[in-house]
Amino acid sequence: MTPPDLLHRVFAQIKRALPKPISDEIRSVATALATPVIFSWRSGHFRSSFRRAAVDVSGHPTPWYTYPAIEFLRNRSFQGRRILEFGGGHSTLWWASRAQEVVTFDDNGEWLAELRQRVPDNVRLELVSSSGPEACVSDVEAALERLGARTFDLVVVDGLWRGQLAPTALRVVAPDGAIMVDNSDGYETQERYRGSGLNRVDFYGYAPGVVMPHCSSLFFAHGSFLLSCAQPIVRPE
Helix, strand or coil: CCHHHHHHHHHHHHHHHCCHHHHHHHHHHHHHHHHHHHHHHHHCHHHHHHHCCCECCCCCECCCCCHHHHHHHHCCCCCCCEEEEECCCHHHHHHHCCCCEEEEEECCHHHHHHHHCCCCCCEEEEECCCCCHHHHHHHHHHHHHHHCCCCEEEEEECCCCCCCCHHHHHHHEEEEEEEEEECCCCCCHHHHHHHHCCEEEEEEECCCCCCCCEEEEEEECCCCHHHCCCCCCCCCC
16 A cells, blocks of 8 residues: 555544544645655655665666656657767666667766666767867767767757757757756756757756756657657556
8 A cells, every 4th residue: 555545544534533624634734744755755855865866766776857857758668769868877777778779978987987887788888078068069079970870869968068068969869859958947058949949848846865946858849759649648656
């Protein structure tokens, strides 16, 4: 039995045993106190706070996007799809279990060395310069050229020089793909993508182990596979 189911059962007993004004007041107080605790536990926020890493309720890696964005992406199929990440982390491991191929760029050599020991064979990790935006973008472009003229079904901008990498993201995203920009309430995100002709959906909310809410934004063209009506509407677990 889940915690919400248990609470509903307890409330039903209280409602039968006590006068309505009293039972309503108890329900209001219990709901106000229990809801944030249940959310923190079920989402993995509680565990992420103590692990100081983005994990779900079972301790498995999860992206550091907002929870509404994670839920949206978690319920989509990425079978046979290719993911490009600017900024790697637990999201790399999460994507590796969902997509056919993941290409991740990062400028932290020590972190990439640690990550390289944990990723499966469908992940390619690329180290780029941390000396400035021009050097970083140049390294990214050179690596993409070595990979060949390919597009990606989802481009995730979650690190490095986010604003300066916008032109690269727009160039390599597949026509029916999308770009996910985390922390899109900063980094001049709106200005960088304003003239792209893409649509945008914003996912505001909390993220694993973080106290302040922020925004993750999805940029997409008409016909993006992520917005297909064939995707089922899944009830949250």
